[in-house]
Amino acid sequence: MRDIHDDPELAAAVDRYVRPDSRYLRLLHGNFLRLNEPERTDFVRSLVAAARQATLSELTVLLEGEWRARLTGAVLAGIARRTVLRDRIGVLLLASELVYAGQGYCYALASFGTSEDAALLTQ
Numbered sequence: 001m002r003d004i005h006d007d008p009e010l011a012a013a014v015d016r017y018v019r020p021d022s023r024y025l026r027l028l029h030g031n032f033l034r035l036n037e038p039e040r041t042d043f044v045r046s047l048v049a050a051a052r053q054a055t056l057s058e059l060t061v062l063l064e065g066e067w068r069a070r071l072t073g074a075v076l077a078g079i080a081r082r083t084v085l086r087d088r089i090g091v092l093l094l095a096s097e098l099v100y101a102g103q104g105y106c107y108a109l110a111s112f113g114t115s116e117d118a119a120l121l122t123q
Contacts, residue, residue: 001097002064010065013058017050017072024068027075028100051079063088067098074104078111086112090120 002010018024021043026032032043054062054076062073063085070092077085086109093105109117 001066002061004065004069010061010069013061013073014065014069017054017058017062017076018068020050021046023047023050024072027071028103047075048079051076054080056082056084059085060088063092067101070098070101071104074101074108078104078108081112083112083114086117086120090117093120094123 004011004014023046026035026043027047032040035043054073059073059077059080059082062069062076064070065073074089074092076082077089089105089108093102093109096102106121109121
């Protein structure tokens with residue numbers, strides 16, 4: 001796991017994708033679903049925009065961080081359908097190293113929607 005305090009690349013990705021509007025807290029447990037409709041719509045729009053902007057390199061770096069970065073990175077990968085990250089996300093899910101990050105892994109794999117993803121989710 002990369003340490004945000006020693007890794008400027010990870011710190012930049014976290015500042016750009018994890019911290020804005022406490023994104024990770026709204027993703028955690030699907031908390032954004034509790035927002036009123038206008039707030040939820042704005043949040044989802046910002047999430048989709050972030051998923052479109054995030055490079056493969058940035059998503060990979062997020063998946064190497066702590067649970068907040070991993071949760072956010074996996075959700076963004078799922079929204080953007082970055083199936084190239086399937087194997088990495090599957091390994092992280094099965095390793096079950098960090099609490100809460102698995103929510104993002106499951107979302108990403110379910111979003112990819114293939115039988116390969118289903119197999120990872122049911123192991």
